[in-house]
Amino acid sequence: MTRFSLPPPLTLRGVRFDPPLFCAPMAGLTHSAFRRLVADFGGYGALFTEMLSARSILGENVGRSPWLRRRPQEGRVIYQLLALTPDRLEESIDRLAPLAPDGIDLNGACAAPLIRQQRGGADLFEDADRLRAIVRVLRACVTGPLTVKIRLGHRSPEWRTRLSERLRLLADEGVDALTLHPRFSDENLSRTPRYALYAEVAAETGLPIIANGDISGPDAWRAHAAEYTGVAGLMIGRMAAIRPWVFAQWHNPELAVNHGEVWNRLFDYIGEDFTRTGQALARVKIFTSYFARNFTFGHTLFSAVQSAPDLDTARTRANAFLAAQPALARSPSMDGI
Numbered sequence: 001m002t003r004f005s006l007p008p009p010l011t012l013r014g015v016r017f018d019p020p021l022f023c024a025p026m027a028g029l030t031h032s033a034f035r036r037l038v039a040d041f042g043g044y045g046a047l048f049t050e051m052l053s054a055r056s057i058l059g060e061n062v063g064r065s066p067w068l069r070r071r072p073q074e075g076r077v078i079y080q081l082l083a084l085t086p087d088r089l090e091e092s093i094d095r096l097a098p099l100a101p102d103g104i105d106l107n108g109a110c111a112a113p114l115i116r117q118q119r120g121g122a123d124l125f126e127d128a129d130r131l132r133a134i135v136r137v138l139r140a141c142v143t144g145p146l147t148v149k150i151r152l153g154h155r156s157p158e159w160r161t162r163l164s165e166r167l168r169l170l171a172d173e174g175v176d177a178l179t180l181h182p183r184f185s186d187e188n189l190s191r192t193p194r195y196a197l198y199a200e201v202a203a204e205t206g207l208p209i210i211a212n213g214d215i216s217g218p219d220a221w222r223a224h225a226a227e228y229t230g231v232a233g234l235m236i237g238r239m240a241a242i243r244p245w246v247f248a249q250w251h252n253p254e255l256a257v258n259h260g261e262v263w264n265r266l267f268d269y270i271g272e273d274f275t276r277t278g279q280a281l282a283r284v285k286i287f288t289s290y291f292a293r294n295f296t297f298g299h300t301l302f303s304a305v306q307s308a309p310d311l312d313t314a315r316t317r318a319n320a321f322l323a324a325q326p327a328l329a330r331s332p333s334m335d336g337i
């Protein structure tokens with residue numbers, strides 16, 4: 001890779017991710033409707049679902065569920081699992097089979113209190129025996145790519161040794177690639193990622209590393225280009241929620257976007273996939289809290305939609321804002337979200 005070019009396409013177990021740009025798993029955001037919108041723009045190698053409770057999958061209708069269903073135009077989709085024990089994992093993977101996942105990802109990173117209370121995500125990363133048991137079962141039943149998304153674990157004087165141990169464990173158990181989000185589990189997204197670790201970890205493990213954290217577009221990536229040496233891919237989270245076209249624009253900086261049309265399109269997509277209006281309204285609100293960052297006075301859009309009691313009101317209020325040709329923020333901020 002030259003200083004300013006993306007890494008080459010990433011192939012895992014014969015599945016090619018081209019370009020090696022990934023849309024991050026984001027609970028409340030990367031449901032089927034949002035993935036459909038990002039897919040309309042294209043430019044990525046794969047989209048991750050939001051984390052899916054391995055146990056809940058067993059009760060879902062895979063063809064209808066707005067978390068599970070996928071459309072052909074989405075291209076490659078990697079399903080992320082929140083697994084707490086190895087029990088019944090094989091059944092969960094079987095259940096996903098009709099969707100033909102292009103990969104299965106294990107969440108070893110989520111630091112949300114609710115997930116950690118259940119001992120999932122970042123807490124699973126701490127528990128080597130349980131992590132190994134879960135990965136072993138997954139490896140035995142996942143025939144395609146198996147990836148794991150990790151943070152740095154809990155902050156402690158031994159964190160670097162533990163990280164090396166986990167890298168070895170995951171490689172020994174046959175994982176195909178890792179996403180590294182280099183923050184400790186108690187750090188929120190305002191803390192600067194430890195950029196130096198991408199190259200360090202990539203050099204240490206033989207596994208392909210997908211770098212994640214604060215990548216808002218090519219400029220942010222280029223600003224740290226040296227620190228991404230050796231990484232196999234890049235994953236974008238919040239900026240994809242703010243600008244669902246971020247992957248397309250990576251390749252085509254001149255891409256013109258009609259913001260009002262995009263917001264309304266996602267509103268319609270959400271309405272199609274989420275038949276329960278409460279769930280649909282919640283998704284419209286979550287998306288709008290990110291999308292509003294596109295505008296200089298986006299807090300007006302954010303507050304108007306956030307306080308809407310129903311979908312119709314949300315749409316009316318959003319369109320009152322969007323129709324007035326609101327000024328665009330030159331580079332939307334991810335501060336505080």
Ligand SMILES: Cc1cc2nc3c(=O)[nH]c(=O)nc-3n(C[C@H](O)[C@H](O)[C@H](O)COP(=O)(O)O)c2cc1C
Pocket residue numbers: 024025026027028029050051080107108109110149181189212213214215235236237238239337
């Ligand atoms: C609203 C939201 C939901 C998230 N949900 C998940 C999730 O389901 N699984 C996961 O591994 N990470 C989750 N994350 C973390 C992101 O995948 C990503 O690691 C983080 O946002 C840093 O990347 P970014 O700086 O590009 O946003 C979530 C982040 C946000 C903002």
